[in-house]
Amino acid sequence: MESPRGWFEDPYGRYPRRYYNGEKWTDQVQIATGEVVTETSAATEVDPSAEPTPDTPFEPLSFNHDNPKEKSKRKPAAIAIGVLLTLGVIGAITEDEEASNESSPESAPTEGVGSQAVETNVSEGTLQPVPTTGAPVTTTAATSYSWEAFDMAASYLRYSSFSRDGLINQLEYEGYTTEEATAAVDAQGADWNAQSVGSAESYLGFAAFSRQWLIEQLELDGYTNSQAILGVDAQNADWNEQASQSARNLLSFGGFSRQGLINQLEYEGYTNSEATFGADTQNADWNEQASLAAQSYLDFAEFTRQELVNQLLFDDFSQSEAEYGVNAVGL
Incomplete structure (x- = not known):
């Protein structure tokens, strides 16, 4: 019996779904975000007789991102933000260490350390100090950390905001033991609530968040739930406006129906009212979105007219929008 063509669970286990053309598995795959891309690896070129064939009926591929949200996974935007922040902090620390090479390595700071954090202002390309309420550090003969670890922790806190766990992890990454890192971080006397406020402000300076x-992003960075909530709520953010920014970013990639866009915003943590506000403030041409979605599908796979209409309906376009989109691409 001839196997049906369509989108199926990837038999190779590398992506959520892969396109089967009726004869073999192709290099057209759906990644976790729902985007359809071409696999660059040649791993799919195997003996056709050994390839598994789908035995399930055609199931439309969805841009609605119906994969379950996993708390352990950062948003791509958040990952990029973290990389930019880390690079900026490391660069600033390197300059700071070079400028302080003339000071004695044995000299120990006894006050003022941890009394301020610095937020990276990317739009202006400057580092601006923001005060925290950290208490001066008092050292004793029983201190178990190295001064190098202490100084590095202090440097990180001067140029960015960290959770306690996040700063310990950073020092461990720099090569210190857990014991050394923990002792050095705890000796800073940092106000972790204030650090959370700084982290939340930095994230909102880079991208839109619900x-x-x-x-959840702050919790991934090592803050406790109460610290994360305090940091986020201290921003007094307009979450409707954040939803509008997120919707605008999503539409820059094209191919969303109104309901599909609302669903995606809800997936990103916005309430239904926030998501609806975000979608409706775009004043999008949903017919045009349907044509963009239709073209994106045809760029990666073959569809009959009815198959493409069904796919667009599955993506929550209306019947008239779906037919407009299919007509626009010449089917």
Whole structure:
């Protein structure tokens, strides 16, 4: 019996779904975000007789991102933000260490360390100090950390905001033991609530977040739930405006129906009212979005007219929008 062509679970286990053309598996795959891309690896070129064939009926591929949200996974935007922040902090620390090479390595700071954090202002390309309420450090003969670890922790806190766990992890990455890192971090006397406020402000300076996703992002950075909530709520952010920014970013990639866009915003942690506000403030041409979605599908796979109409309906376009989109691409 001839196997049906369509989108199926990837038999190779590398992506959520892969396109089967009726004869073999192609290099057209759906990644976790729902985007359809061409696999660059040649791993799919195997003996056709050994390839598994789908035995399930055609199931439309969805841009609605119906994969379950996993708290352990950062948003791509958040990952990029973290990389930019880390690079900026490391560069600033390197300059700071070079400028302080003339000071004695044995000299120990006894006050003022941890009394301020610095937020990276990317739009202006400057580092601006923001005060925290950290208490001066008092050292004793029983201190178990090295001064190098202490100084590095202090440098990180001067140029960015960290959770306690996040700063310990950073020092471990720099080569210190857990014991050395923990002792050096705890000796800073940092106000972790204030650090959370700084982290939340930095994230919102880079990208749009829902309240829930920003809380989860701070928790991923090592803040406790109460610290994360405090940091996020201290921003007094307009979550409707954040939803509008997120919707605008999503539409820059094209191919969303109104309901599909609302669903995606809800997936990103916005409430239904926030998501609806974000989608409706775009004043999008949903017919045009349907044509963009239709073209994106045809760029990666073959569809009959009815198959493409069904796919667009599955993506929550209306019947008239789906037919407009299919007509626009010449089917």
